[in-house]
Amino acid sequence: MSEVEWRRKWKPDLKACPWQPITIGNQQFLFKCKYTHDSYELLITNNCHFWCEHLEGDELESRTISLNPNVKATPTRILDEIQNCLENPSKKTADIVKMNLNKLIIHVDSQLAGMAFVWEFKCQQADSEMISENFNIPLLAMVAELSRRNDELVKVIDAKDKEIDDYKSQGAKASRKHIETSTFVRTAFENNMIMSKEFEQEVKRLGLSGFSEDNQDLYRQIMTRYAYLTRPVAADETDEDSVNEQKTPSLNSWETSRLPASLTDKSPEKTSPGSSPRKSPAKGSSSTETSPAKDTEMMRRQALERKLEDEERKKNEPKKKKKKIAF
Template sequence: MADQAEWIRRWQPTLSSQPWKILRIDDTLYLFKTHFGESSYAICLCDFQTIYHEKVENQNVTRRCKSLNPKFEAPLSRLLSHLSQNIQSEEKQCQWSLQKQTDEDGEVVLATIKTQLSGLPFVWEFHLRKAAEKELQYQLLFPLLAMVGELGRRQSELKRLLEAKDCEIQDYKTSGARVSRRTLETLQFDAKAFTNEMNLSQKFEQVVRNCQSRAFELPECRELYKQVMAKDAFLNRRIDTADSAAVDEDSLFGLVSSLEESGQPVKMPDGTRDRTSTGSWSNRMPSSLVPESMSDGSKRRSTSKSPDISPNIASLAPSSAEIEMQTRAALAKRLESEAEKEKSKKKKKKLL
């Protein structure tokens, strides 16, 4: 746990780890996330069917600013700071508009924002291109599944704590203790009654009706998304040979992706090999955000079928004849050692 806390403290969050935020444009809901660096920015936009993305660095940011705002001059850091503050702010400080276009490279979503900078109108355009289809899984579906599982685990833990607290309160009452005010007294927690009440609640109906806007509405949900992505990044970090034994069962998903990328067979808890795992999802970025050499390598891995036995392991695996010879040699060595011990014992007895 200490190693994990230290790793997360030093970890540099990426665009993937940023939580999704809700964006409403002309009565249409979207999700978006951004990541601003010292000299660059990256943005993703999701319409619940496709993810669009863009990353702009260094002088390209300045050039776009001059083309859109000819009279505006400012350092790159201030420009990025202004964009970050207006986009990431909970308050509506900018006006959004979306327009889909098509050029020679494919579909482009032109996202335009209009804000005020030092009392002057400021315009910015994001030229977002369509990401790979699997990005919707890596950036949204898999993290949401992990969030559902974690929220269920936390709910069970909270129920257990409430029941323990009720037992403690009942013990106090049996000993004659009483609350100072009757308004502070509560009924004993009933998990089944609580579940039925929540299922029939009007708020539950509202959540189901507006699931697209409610998933990341609460700050707690956005924070949990960040923690899920950070946990996945930690589980999929580079693991040295000496540390591999320290990986627990909770890191199975990350371990599966690490083994598959290295070409090793993956065994599930039931002893079967998993041939359908898709690898890590937190650190998979749109192709335009990944170096060309890495994206080519990932394509090669995804199209190739995982072998039943890793070539490296197969070349090192001893044959049955070699195993038998090694066993005989070990047995002979053991018998020889025992014989020497018996001789030394006899010599000691003669001396006595």
């Protein structure tokens, strides 16, 4: 199964949901939440402790009735409002009722269709495996990918500097002086970044601003690819390559399918009406004796086989890019 087909069938889980910043009271948190038509799974952290909650079905309905006895709404509508409370907290009021190592209770006041709506997230301590799968592994993968992209960008900038130097050597000049740039030096750039005020601000935030929209998309793409690479492989999928190999015609099959019948030595002998069957060679003649016509036919056959082999080899060889000649 190709990755495109797998993505169409795959249903993302909590691990594929990106982290988002949220402020509750005066404290900064990161959270991620996975919603279905009748459930939600929440994971939240203050970068020190991790808490989670999974609520679905009857438990979701029971809490809705106990907190909002006058509200009549479908589970889907309730979950939409819960998602709105988490992702758009500006018009909501959220307070921490209780927070310790083992429990985190968050109280939210909102409105649903003009009526007061109250919700409480009652989260328990998350286990180490859940933390690793949703936080440690993805963040390490993001750091590695961003570092790789940084190296690639440096290569692009170096190539641009060489291109600009070539233009200048031929007498080209910038039309406006303020758009001229100095040659990029990686060490100097990194030192400037460390000494900048923005670097100090990011250190104070302890990475809470690290999940911008672009980084959220990067997180989602990394975890989707990770899920594809670690997917359980079905038996029919493992045999797919071998099946394809069986379907690919071999060189021997080409001999019978593409070569003329006159070259395969397998064409039946044709006899005209009234003619006698072909007689076997005389006893004194040799069975290995060849005629000039047969030699010519054999040479044609070998030449055709070599031509077919060359065509097959050229199809399998990667196409070489033509080098552009600078004038």
